[in-house]
Amino acid sequence: MAETPLISTPMRAFDTLSRPAFEMPAHACDAHMHAFGPEALYPHVEHPHYTLPDGKLGPYLQLMNALQLERFVIVQPSFYGTDNRCLIDTLNAAGPIARGVVMIEENTDAATLDRYHRAGVRAVRLDLFARSALPTEEIQQYITRMARLCTSLGWHVQFYAPGWVVRNLIPFLADVQSDFVIDHMGYMLEEDGLTAADFERLLSLLKDGNCWLKLSAPYRIAKHRGYDAVAPMAQKIIDAAPHRVIWGSDWPHIPDSTRDTGELLNLLGAWTEDPVVRQMILSDNPARLFDY
Template identity: 85%
Template sequence: MFSLRRCANARTRPALFKLPYFQTMAETPLISTPMRDFETLSRPSFTMPPLACDAHMHVFGPLDKYRHVEHPHYTLPDGKLAYYLQLMGRLQLKRFVIVQPSFYGTDNRCMIDALHVAGSIARGVVMIDEGTNAATLDSYHASGVRAVRLDLFARSGLPTAEIQQYITRMARLCASLGWHVQFYAPGWVVRNLIPFLADVQTDFVIDHMGYMLEEDGLTPADFERLLSLLKDGQCWLKLSAPYRIAKHRGYEAVAPMAEAIVQAAPHKVIWGSDWPHIPDSTRDTGELLNLLGAWTDDPAVRKMILSDNPARLFDY
């Protein structure tokens, strides 16, 4: 089992994530690096299954066409759709899912435009305000949207009961549309929500393997409870952004967690590149794909994670 050491300041860590903290951080945004040449990306080290899907990437466009939120956490990344389509060819990916980034908030125009260009090989995950009208939601569905992303980092300072009420309302909306819910949340929020999430009847996906960082005081017991939720509830987990979990420890530190997720419920696991790897677009997306080959050597399981599961979840 992987090691999660409880930090001495773990009890005070949640206070860092209240809304004023993010507003302060946004005043000094991270600087996005130039894009890596796609021809330098590692090629797949295993046989890619048919219709392999990257279930978590982002698309960005010019500032004079798509306005960012008032206080973005990072500068505009070089995440153009045209580049990503070239990357797909090198990595033998056939489908992809565009996840709305916090950079644009609930203005989904850049993503919707990209979906129209990409056509049937792409799906979308929007961020929306409560009260979004039915006509807008229907237009999103027609464009290929199949989920709503809930930014629980931004709401992490709220009482757990209020977060639960918000999830309940959004899950009800998604169920009415035949969509699912995706959670972008710190691991300690995920931990606090696990008893509640066990009763949620709408499919939901937790980004970045649950984001259970030892730096935030998460323990092996917390992770075991997450695995139980994965096995028994409507929960799905996304094998994405291992660098956000590994921090400076290297990808080998993430392997036990990823392998445990795959072993627990391979039929409810998807893989995502998190491209363009904000703020470091020099990362090797092919190397990230090849980690999956290290986490499982079973071609049938890789086919589930890369092809079958996203096809089912995103209505391909």
């Protein structure tokens, strides 16, 4: 039986957003947001995890203006599966300030991939939540095939994965020869049995491999513990390899669009007071990774 979808809340009023508490660098980039559109134009997957959020481009551009963001990366949500039409249409509407991360089938034809690249796509998102029941070896084979495809296009792969899958993949990922990004700080939840030792192994992968980590969705890690519980993790990630860390808002914060995106941005200011490091995370690193 399909699960009952979460109900997406209305969008927070933009005049209530916290403003940046630190000086924003030029070309600051939100490296993880999701775009949605009318259901009549963009049908969702058969059993979505949530109802259609209020996540259109117009409101997001207002948010960018309020938070002094100049660039953004659209990450394909599970809501649309491998149907990337909404993402591509949004990229085309936004122009050169935007990049995209698609979800694709392995047999996607070359003409479609070329069209995606010209629109601004620079990565493929691998939904390892959907494959978490597979043997680790099969997941590794899938990653190898997709990483090879991405390398041929000049793209990278991004992992949307539960922390215990990330933990099991760390020895394999240490040998991956192309860039890859792990969403949501590795998603290593205590509730899923992840330990401090597991997180230290992830930091070693960040230091010594081709891994990048995304400072995104701290509320998915904090759960009911509050953001202070996430700060030590974020600070260790930044200290380990600030040149391979990016920041993302996870807008529109599914299913709770009442969240204060400005507050989430200001967490970065609390995690590092160094303006040079903040410029790396917000501007320099995403520019390099997403070919701006």
